[in-house]
Each structure stands twice: as structure tokens, then as C-alpha cells.
Amino acid sequence: MSVDASHPGEDLDRLLDGRLEPDRALAVQAHVADCPRCRRELDAIRQARTVVRERLREQPVPPSLRAGVMDALDRADREGARHAAPRRRRLQRLSMGLGLAAAAVLLFLLGRVLGRDDFVRAAARDLADVRTAALPLEFVTADVAELERAFARAQLPFAARVFDFGMMGYALAGGRVHRIEGRTSALFAYRTDDGRTVVCQMYEGVITELPPPAEQHERNGIRFHVYREGSLTLVFWQEGRTLCVLSSDGPADEAIELAYAKAVRVD
Amino acid sequence: MRDNEDRRARFEATTLPLMTALYNVATRLTGSAEDAADVVQDTYLRAYRTFDNFRPGTNARAWLFTILYSVAINRQQRTRRDANNVSFDDVEERFQQYLEADESDESEFGRFELNSPEIDTALRDLPEAFRTAILLVDVQELSYEDAAAVAGCPVGTLRSRLFRGRRLLFTALHDYARRTGYLKTGDG
Numbered sequence: 001m002s003v004d005a006s007h008p009g010e011d012l013d014r015l016l017d018g019r020l021e022p023d024r025a026l027a028v029q030a031h032v033a034d035c036p037r038c039r040r041e042l043d044a045i046r047q048a049r050t051v052v053r054e055r056l057r058e059q060p061v062p063p064s065l066r067a068g069v070m071d072a073l074d075r076a077d078r079e080g081a082r083h084a085a086p087r088r089r090r091l092q093r094l095s096m097g098l099g100l101a102a103a104a105v106l107l108f109l110l111g112r113v114l115g116r117d118d119f120v121r122a123a124a125r126d127l128a129d130v131r132t133a134a135l136p137l138e139f140v141t142a143d144v145a146e147l148e149r150a151f152a153r154a155q156l157p158f159a160a161r162v163f164d165f166g167m168m169g170y171a172l173a174g175g176r177v178h179r180i181e182g183r184t185s186a187l188f189a190y191r192t193d194d195g196r197t198v199v200c201q202m203y204e205g206v207i208t209e210l211p212p213p214a215e216q217h218e219r220n221g222i223r224f225h226v227y228r229e230g231s232l233t234l235v236f237w238q239e240g241r242t243l244c245v246l247s248s249d250g251p252a253d254e255a256i257e258l259a260y261a262k263a264v265r266v267d
Numbered sequence: 268m269r270d271n272e273d274r275r276a277r278f279e280a281t282t283l284p285l286m287t288a289l290y291n292v293a294t295r296l297t298g299s300a301e302d303a304a305d306v307v308q309d310t311y312l313r314a315y316r317t318f319d320n321f322r323p324g325t326n327a328r329a330w331l332f333t334i335l336y337s338v339a340i341n342r343q344q345r346t347r348r349d350a351n352n353v354s355f356d357d358v359e360e361r362f363q364q365y366l367e368a369d370e371s372d373e374s375e376f377g378r379f380e381l382n383s384p385e386i387d388t389a390l391r392d393l394p395e396a397f398r399t400a401i402l403l404v405d406v407q408e409l410s411y412e413d414a415a416a417v418a419g420c421p422v423g424t425l426r427s428r429l430f431r432g433r434r435l436l437f438t439a440l441h442d443y444a445r446r447t448g449y450l451k452t453g454d455g
Contacts, residue, residue: 010430017404019411037366041434044365047378048437049405052390056406057383061290065304069286069311076315077275167281167323193326194408254284261280 007035012042016049061253119210119236119245122180124229127199127247130189137174137189147175151186158242160186160202163262170198170258196250198258205243210236217256222263226256235259240266278318281327282311288328289335292402296339298391306342310335329413332403336417343395355394355435362438378451379444389439397432404429 008028014020015028032038129135139150144162151160154177162175175188178201185203213225213236227234233255235246244263248255289310293303313334314321321330390398396418403414404425415425444450 010426013426013430013433017411040366044362044437044441045433048401048433048440051379051381051386051440052401052405052436053408055381055383056386056390058287059291059294059300061286062300062304065290065307066286068304068308072308072312073275073278073315076312077271080271167277167327168284169326169328193410251284251287253287257280257284261284 007031007038007041012038013045016042016046058251118181119205120227120234121229123199123201123234123245123247124232126178126180126187126201127197127232127249130187130199131197131249135178135187136176138176140174142172142174144172147172147188151175151177156184156186158186158202158204161239161264162186162188163200163258165190165198165258165262168258168261169193170196192250196248198246198248198250198255200244200246202239202242202244204241206241207236207238207243209243219260220263221265224256224259224263226252228252237263238266239264274318277323278315281318281321281323282314282331285328285331288407289331292332292407293335293339295387295390295402295406296336296395296399297342302342306335306339309338313338326413328407329409329417332407332409332413332417333419336399336419340395358435358438359431361442362434365438365441379440380449380451381440381444385443385449386440389436389443392439393432393435396428397435400425400428401432401436405433 008015008031011020011024011028012032015025015032020028032042126135130137139147141147141150144164147162148160151162156177162172164172166172169192170190171192173189173191175186178185178187180187180201180203183203183205185201187199187201189200190198207223207225210225211227214228215226217224217226222237225236227236231249233248233250233252235248235255235258237244237259244259246255246259246262248258286307290303290307293306293310294300297303297306310331314331317334321327390401393401399418400414403409403417404411409417411422411425411429415422418425418428420428441450
């Protein structure tokens with residue numbers, strides 16, 4: 001594709017992607033303002049980027065693939081004389097989860113009708129507010145231990161445990177002492193390089209206060225209630241007398257796996 | 268024994284949240300759900316075997332995409348499915364004509380309102396290298412540097428592929444939208 005040297009060419013793409021140095025960005029923007037051809041080109045590549053980013057449908061992972069991956073890992077463990085978690089137990093958990101899902105959807109809808117989903121909606125609202133900075137983070141830190149110390153100083157009625165999702169690409173952005181439906185909560189937020197947000201909250205409560213979930217999973221003896229609010233996924237689980245919720249604007253599978261990774265069983 | 272269980276748990280926690288993204292890229296690289304599932308499974312197996320080389324705190328997404336891309340391309344070469352030997356000169360020419368078209372020609376300009384199947388078709392018809400650049404940067408939102416590392420090319424090459432890919436994709440979608448009446452001009 002020939003590029004006329006008098007036009008910015010590839011720098012239009014870098015401008016679109018926010019990858020130009022400030023001085024060069026200003027120069028390209030000034031050129032675009034005066035050049036109908038480059039305005040049209042910038043608009044064209046913006047349209048191309050927007051349609052693939054926003055309109056390309058996400059293909060769900062087939063359950064058989066997930067099972068196949070686990071199977072392959074089990075085999076690799078066995079080949080390496082490593083301990084393999086029994087395959088049957090995984091399949092039982094998977095099929096039980098799938099079986100419950102259909103019934104749970106109906107119960108979830110019923111729960112909405114009865115207006116019992118306040119905690120769910122409140123958690124979704126808090127995520128949206130953190131994302132838009134409408135809910136500011138009181139403690140801005142990427143240090144998990146520092147945020148835990150800040151919560152300890154706030155003398156919450158429970159011990160707040162801040163999760164470290166660094167290995168999964170979610171960097172801690174900070175936290176705040178918050179109120180969810182009138183109860184004190186420890187709220188902490190994470191962001192990825194590509195703009196996804198996860199907000200977690202811990203507060204005193206019991207899982208039976210929640211409406212019937214869209215999905216219910218069990219792992220390591222912990223029950224996870226999964227809710228959907230528009231494009232958001234909310235995963236609740238119980239830790240002693242504390243209820244934890246992880247809210248995410250990323251893929252549902254990812255949110256559930258994040259919760260699996262950090263939930264701790266407290267008998 | 269305990270070390271192995273920990274290793275497995277760390278691997279699952281690091282990689283399972285990314286399965287949807289991996290599967291979606293694989294589907295669009297291979298053009299087949301069945302092939303994509305094989306590629307993803309192979310990717311997980313290779314990643315598991317080399318997990319000790321992965322440094323916690325580094326970009327797991329880029330690491331997994333690198334393995335996935337390598338698996339997918341090796342399979343493609345084995346099965347000779349890459350049919351990107353067609354010329355795109357005429358498409359590029361049409362893009363230049365679009366840029367130089369008379370602004371008063373309303374049938375030429377507007378926004379296309381297309382859905383996933385049409386976009387998938389246009390993506391599938393792109394040369395593999397351009398499709399990969401778009402999938403990694405525009406869909407998965409990787410940085411230029413990470414996308415270049417995944418595709419195994421210099422950053423400048425990646426940018427050049429993205430440059431051409433976006434214009435080819437736009438031209439294909441624009442042609443289709445104009446042909447089928449999905450090009451919305453003016454207020455309509």
C-alpha cells in the first residue's frame with residue numbers, strides 16, 4: 001500500500017492507538033485538521049478498529065474443551081509422576097454445575113421480580129462507579145500489604161484480606177472503606193493494561209441473603225454464586241462470617257476463575 | 268507431592284481465566300471451532316510443560332498467545348490451509364480511490380452497521396499476518412510490543428501489518444456494506 005510522504009501514513013494508526021509522542025501527536029492532529037484525505041483515512045481505520053473490537057461476537061468456550069484441557073493436564077501430571085486430581089471428581093463438579101445452571105437462571109429471574117437482589121445490584125453499581133471514578137479510591141496503592149494495613153487502621157469489624165491478582169495481569173489500584181446496602185465493606189479495585197476493571201468487596205453477611213444465582217459452582221468445598229448484571233459478572237462466596245464479592249467487566253469465565261484462585265475456605 | 272499440587276494450582280490460576288480469549292483468537296486464526304479447540308488444548312499442554320520458565324508478574328496473556336500462535340501456525344503449515352496467495356493490489360487500489368473520492372458522492376461515505384458474521388468473513392479473508400495483527404492489537408488489545416513478540420516479528424513489521432490490515436479490512440467491510448445496503452449515510 002503506497003504512502004505519500006506528505007501524509008502521516010502509519011502515524012495515523014499510532015495516533016489512533018495513543019502511541020505517538022505528544023509533540024508528534026500534535027503535529028499529526030494539526031495535519032489531519034487541514035487534510036480531508038487523512039481525516040477520511042483516520043475515520044476509516046477507526047471504523048475498522050471499532051467494528052472488530054465492539055461487534056465481533058465472543059465465542060464461548062465449549063465445555064468439552066475445558067474438560068479436554070484438564071484431562072491433558074492430568075495426563076501430563078501422571079506422565080511426570082505427579083499427583084493428578086481425580087478426573088471423575090472434576091467431571092462430577094462440572095456436570096452438577098451445568099445441571100444447576102438452568103434451574104438457577106429461573107430462580108434468578110424470580111429473585112429479580114421479588115426485588116431481593118439489592119446486594120447484587122449495589123455491587124454492580126459500585127463497579128461502574130469505580131470505573132468512571134465516581135467512587136474514588138481512598139487509599140491509592142498497588143501494594144497489597146499496605147492496603148491491608150490501611151484497612152486494619154480503619155478498625156473494620158472483620159479482617160480484610162486483599163487479593164493479589166498480579167500474576168493474572170490485574171494490578172491493584174487501591175481501595176476504600178465503603179458501605180454496601182448499609183453495611184461496612186472493604187472495597188478494593190484492580191485494573192488491567194487493556195482497561196478491564198475488577199472490584200472486590202468484603203462485608204459481614206451470609207450468602208443466603210442473596211437472591212438465587214444465575215449459576216452456582218463449588219470448588220474446594222466453597223460455594224460460588226454467580227450473577228450477571230448486563231455485561232458485568234458478580235461472584236459471591238462466604239468466608240466465615242464475611243461475604244466476599246468479586247465484580248468484573250471482563251469475560252465471565254475469567255471472573256469466576258479469579259474468584260476460585262483467591263477464595264479461602266473458613267469452617 | 269505438595270510442590271506439584273501447588274504448581275498445578277498456580278498454573279490453573281494463571282492460565283484458565285484466559286481460555287476464552289485464547290479460544291476466540293484460535294477460532295479466528297484457524298477458521299474452525301474444531302481446529303481451534305485442538306490448538307487451545309495443545310497450547311495449554313505446552314504452557315504447562317514450560318510453566319517453570321514463566322516468571323510470575325510478567326504478562327501471562329502475551330506468553331500464552333505466543334505459544335498459541337506458534338501452535339496454530341505450525342498446524343496451518345502442516346495442513347497447507349493458508350490460501351493467502353491472492354493479490355490484494357486491487358483492494359488497496361480501492362482504498363486509495365475511497366480516500367480520493369468526491370466528497371459530494373454520498374453513496375460512498377457513511378458508517379457501516381455490520382454484525383459479527385460479516386466481520387468474521389472479512390477477517391478470515393485477510394492474509395494471515397494482517398489478521399493476526401488485528402486480532403492481537405485491536406481485538407485482544409495487546410501493546411505493539413507484546414503483539415510483535417507473539418507474532419515473532421519486529422515491532423515495525425507488526426505496525427506495518429496492522430496498517431495494511433486495517434485498510435484492507437475497512438475496504439472489504441465498506442464494499443460489502445455498500446453492496447448490501449448496510450452503509451448508513453447522513454442522518455439515516
